[in-house]
Amino acid sequence: xxxxxxxxxxxxxxxSKSTVSQYLNQRYEYMGEETKKKIAExxxxxxxxxxxxxxxxxxKRTFTIGVIVANILHIFSTQVIRAIExxxxxxxxxxxxxxxxxxxxxxxxxxxxxxxxQVDGLIVFPTGENKTLYDQMVQxxxxxxxxxxxxxxxxxxxxxxxxxxxxRLAVDYLVEKQHRYIAIITTSLIRHVTPRVERISGYRIAxxxxxxxxxxxxxxxxxxEDISIAxxxxxxxxPRPTAIIAGNDLTLMEILKSIKRDKKHIPNxxxxxxIDDVAYAPLFExxxxxxxxxxxxxxxxxxxxxxxxxxxxxxxxxxxxGIHRFQPKLVVRASC
Amino acid sequence: xxxxxxxxxxxxxxxSKSTVSQYLNQRYEYMGEETKKKIAExxxxxxxxxxxxxxxxxxKRTFTIGVIVANILHIFSTQVIRAIExxxxxxxxxxxxxxxxxxxxxxxxxxxxxxxxQVDGLIVFPTGENKTLYDQMVQxxxxxxxxxxxxxxxxxxxxxxxxxxxxRLAVDYLVEKQHRYIAIITTSLIRHVTPRVERISGYRIAxxxxxxxxxxxxxxxxxxEDISIAxxxxxxxxPRPTAIIAGNDLTLMEILKSIKRDKKHIPNxxxxxxIDDVAYAPLFExxxxxxxxxxxxxxxxxxxxxxxxxxxxxxxxxxxxGIHRFQPKLVVRASC
DNA sequence: TAATGCAACTAAATCGGTTTAGTAAGAGGG
DNA sequence: CCCTCTTACTAAACCGATTTAGTTGCATTA
Numbered sequence: 004x005x006x007x008x009x010x011x012x013x014x015x016x017x018x019s020k021s022t023v024s025q026y027l028n029q030r031y032e033y034m035g036e037e038t039k040k041k042i043a044e045x046x047x048x049x050x051x052x053x054x055x056x057x058x059x060x061x062x063k064r065t066f067t068i069g070v071i072v073a074n075i076l077h078i079f080s081t082q083v084i085r086a087i088e089x090x091x092x093x094x095x096x097x098x099x100x101x102x103x104x105x106x107x108x109x110x111x112x113x114x115x116x117x118x119x120x121q122v123d124g125l126i127v128f129p130t131g132e133n134k135t136l137y138d139q140m141v142q143x144x145x146x147x148x149x150x151x152x153x154x155x156x157x158x159x160x161x162x163x164x165x166x167x168x169x170x171r172l173a174v175d176y177l178v179e180k181q182h183r184y185i186a187i188i189t190t191s192l193i194r195h196v197t198p199r200v201e202r203i204s205g206y207r208i209a210x211x212x213x214x215x216x217x218x219x220x221x222x223x224x225x226x227x228e229d230i231s232i233a234x235x236x237x238x239x240x241x242p243r244p245t246a247i248i249a250g251n252d253l254t255l256m257e258i259l260k261s262i263k264r265d266k267k268h269i270p271n272x273x274x275x276x277x278i279d280d281v282a283y284a285p286l287f288e289x290x291x292x293x294x295x296x297x298x299x300x301x302x303x304x305x306x307x308x309x310x311x312x313x314x315x316x317x318x319x320x321x322x323x324x325g326i327h328r329f330q331p332k333l334v335v336r337a338s339c
Numbered sequence: 340x341x342x343x344x345x346x347x348x349x350x351x352x353x354x355s356k357s358t359v360s361q362y363l364n365q366r367y368e369y370m371g372e373e374t375k376k377k378i379a380e381x382x383x384x385x386x387x388x389x390x391x392x393x394x395x396x397x398x399k400r401t402f403t404i405g406v407i408v409a410n411i412l413h414i415f416s417t418q419v420i421r422a423i424e425x426x427x428x429x430x431x432x433x434x435x436x437x438x439x440x441x442x443x444x445x446x447x448x449x450x451x452x453x454x455x456x457q458v459d460g461l462i463v464f465p466t467g468e469n470k471t472l473y474d475q476m477v478q479x480x481x482x483x484x485x486x487x488x489x490x491x492x493x494x495x496x497x498x499x500x501x502x503x504x505x506x507r508l509a510v511d512y513l514v515e516k517q518h519r520y521i522a523i524i525t526t527s528l529i530r531h532v533t534p535r536v537e538r539i540s541g542y543r544i545a546x547x548x549x550x551x552x553x554x555x556x557x558x559x560x561x562x563x564e565d566i567s568i569a570x571x572x573x574x575x576x577x578p579r580p581t582a583i584i585a586g587n588d589l590t591l592m593e594i595l596k597s598i599k600r601d602k603k604h605i606p607n608x609x610x611x612x613x614i615d616d617v618a619y620a621p622l623f624e625x626x627x628x629x630x631x632x633x634x635x636x637x638x639x640x641x642x643x644x645x646x647x648x649x650x651x652x653x654x655x656x657x658x659x660x661g662i663h664r665f666q667p668k669l670v671v672r673a674s675c
Numbered sequence: 676t677a678a679t680g681c682a683a684c685t686a687a688a689t690c691g692g693t694t695t696a697g698t699a700a701g702a703g704g705g
Numbered sequence: 706c707c708c709t710c711t712t713a714c715t716a717a718a719c720c721g722a723t724t725t726a727g728t729t730g731c732a733t734t735a
Contacts, residue, residue: 008720008721008722009721009722010721010722018684018685019684019685019686020685020686020721020722020723021684021685021686021687021723021724021725022683022684022685024722024723024724025684025723027722028723032682032683033681033682033683033684034682034683034684035682035683035684038683038684050475052451052454052455053455053721053722054396054455054457054720054721054722055455055456055457055722056392056395056396056401056456056457056720056721056722057396057690057720057721057722057723058721058722058723059392059690059722060390060392060393060396060689060690060691060692060720060721060722060723061689061690061721061722061723061724062690062722062723063690065392067435067456075421081417085411088438092437095452097435097437097452097456098435098436099403099433099434099435100434100436101428101433102424115388116431116433118388119388119389119390119391120391120392120403120433121390121391121392139386256618256622259622260621260622263621263622263626281619282592282619283617283618283619283622283623285596285599286592286595286596286599286619286623287619287622287623287624288623288624290599344690344691344692345691345692346691346692354714354715355714355715355716356691356692356693356715356716357693357694357695357714357715357716357717358713358714358715359692360692360693360694361693361714363692364693368712368713369711369712369713369714370712370713370714371712371713371714374713374714389691389692390690390691390692391692392690392691392692393690393691393692393693393720394691394692394693395692395720396690396691396692396693396719396720396721396722397691397692397693397694397719397720398692398693398720399720
């Protein structure tokens with residue numbers, strides 16, 4: 004049950020491999036009607052399917068890109084992936100998605116593996132810990148785009164939320180709702196990861212702009228498993244925070260679990276504002292007010308940017324790479 | 340900035356391509372220490388990375404599998420994908436995921452495309468509408484595994500939930516809770532799709548076993564957009580159902596939205612039982628009782644089965660393919 | 676009538692690896 | 706001293722496409 008190759012088709016049609024190749028690539032310019040018909044017949048009869056590997060080897064294009072997300076558990080990641088896939092499939096480009104699990108070693112492995120597979124370009128949510136690797140790709144002018152996280156000192160197109168604006172939006176809204184004691188919980192800050200860092204600093208700036216004091220104890224960056232503890236800690240402080248911002252969807256989920264378990268009542272016990280507009284936000288009791296990231300747009304823009312880079316590879320019309328910030332949106336429901 | 344090839348390495352190390360290849364494949368049997376060292380040095384200096392395409396072309400293995408899901412919006416799909424990826428990445432196999440969007444044409448396109456890419460095998464959530472294609476693969480003894488849906492008259496290993504058991508579990512529990520009027524809503528039944536069909540028939544059987552009459556009006560198979568209407572319709576019937584089963588996660592989500600909008604109260608207005616243990620089930624008010632599918636196990640088993648098929652390709656130790664049913668689990672919370 | 680042009684192909688190189696068959700050099704045995 | 710064996714390599718075919726540089730036969734044209 005061997006697969007049919009182009010040589011088989013050529014032989015059965017009584018023409019050369021070259022002619023079959025021309026036919027398949029619609030280069031009909033000087034091709035006889037007879038020949039075309041004959042080849043079409045043979046292809047039909049044999050069910051011939053071209054081997055993309057061979058083509059890619061010769062053409063040095065695989066029509067495949069790689070996506071490496073830092074942590075696929077974030078809703079944001081899955082939404083961005085969806086958008087990337089949509090854009091790519093429209094252009095008959097395949098996508099290989101890998102999850103680095105926030106582990107730089109895994110990230111390195113995947114980058115290497117995908118490049119060995121000769122993918123035409125890479126969209127990476129960088130862990131930030133493989134600068135040498137990133138830099139090497141930049142040097143080689145390999146098509147590369149970052150999402151969600153900035154890597155300092157590297158000239159790579161990066162698509163991410165305007166985190167500062169997101170926290171300004173959040174704090175402004177909470178202040179408007181008469182809150183003076185606003186706390187924030189987010190996942191661990193041990194590594195310098197853009198969204199977390201920027202959201203914290205955005206939080207500080209926004210508070211300052213409202214002339215509110217910054218309680219260092221109000222800023223909790225802890226591991227997912229410890230969020231429940233961090234929340235309890237916050238609620239034991241004096242003055243007790245009247246509003247809590249969940250720095251991302253995972254944090255929000257943990258806080259909600261605690262709330263359920265401890266039978267807290269939102270917004271009576273405290274106001275809650277989540278970053279990432281999770282699907283169940285309108286279903287919670289009370290419906291959750293959130294800051295939505297335009298994940299789809301970010302993914303779409305990143306994909307388009309990468310595909311453009313890939314297609315302009317030969318030409319030297321490369322723009323200077325930059326940082327592309329997307330505006331958050333406040334979705335008012337009832338948790339504040 | 341041309342990529343370094345094996346020939347370049349060979350030249351710089353003063354050996355032949357063959358030797359470099361042997362080195363890379365750890366066939367050190369008859370290799371001098373000097374040579375090894377020299378090659379290692381050159382590889383290090385040049386940052387040489389093998390081109391997988393070329394290798395795959397010769398070896399007729401890409402170390403990549405394809406996964407085609409019928410509809411990625413189902414949580415079940417994403418969980419199965421995660422499990423497949425986990426298993427595959429452990430064995431250094433890449434995964435290309437495609438979403439057929441419940442469209443047979445798309446499914447066909449993806450199957451063709453992935454096979455053209457020479458993926459070593461395919462895990463498919465079949466739409467069921469491409470029997471000729473499926474059959475062709477079976478004939479060719481191409482490594483193929485189905486998930487979630489049976490295709491009649493085809494001998495392919497299929498991994499799915501024991502849907503009948505799931506509905507027995509659901510109905511048993513509701514009856515135990517004194518419900519006599521149990522309705523079920525699920526997404527459209529126009530196409531014969533295993534989970535929906537089997538869940539409905541499981542529902543009928545379970546009711547019969549409890550000597551409960553089957554109200555045809557209690558069975559609603561409608562499009563996602565019409566679920567809200569179907570729910571209203573059910574609640575207007577006499578006798579009014581006291582319990583409603585949501586046939587899958589998408590249905591459940593729509594029902595919950597309606598409940599919120601119409602300010603219904605669960606379980607006072609009616610009991611609600613969802614199939615698929617969605618992440619927010621414990622967070623809803625009241626926490627939702629669900630039937631959980633062992634999605635992770637299903638994905639894992641499917642992946643292992645496929646990899647086994649791939650590895651036993653040459654040998655003729657292929658077992659007879661079969662249907663692998665996985666047992667559901669009732670997760671009792673407070674919505675019934 | 677020889678040269679030119681054009682349509683309709685084909686031969687062979689190429690992509691970058693793997694793999695098979697083979698070779699050269701030195702050791703050991705008779 | 707010749708033969709065989711082993712070690713340490715290499716040449717070349719091969720995988721299945723694309724692509725470039727021809728080639729062939731026939732109709733024009735000077």
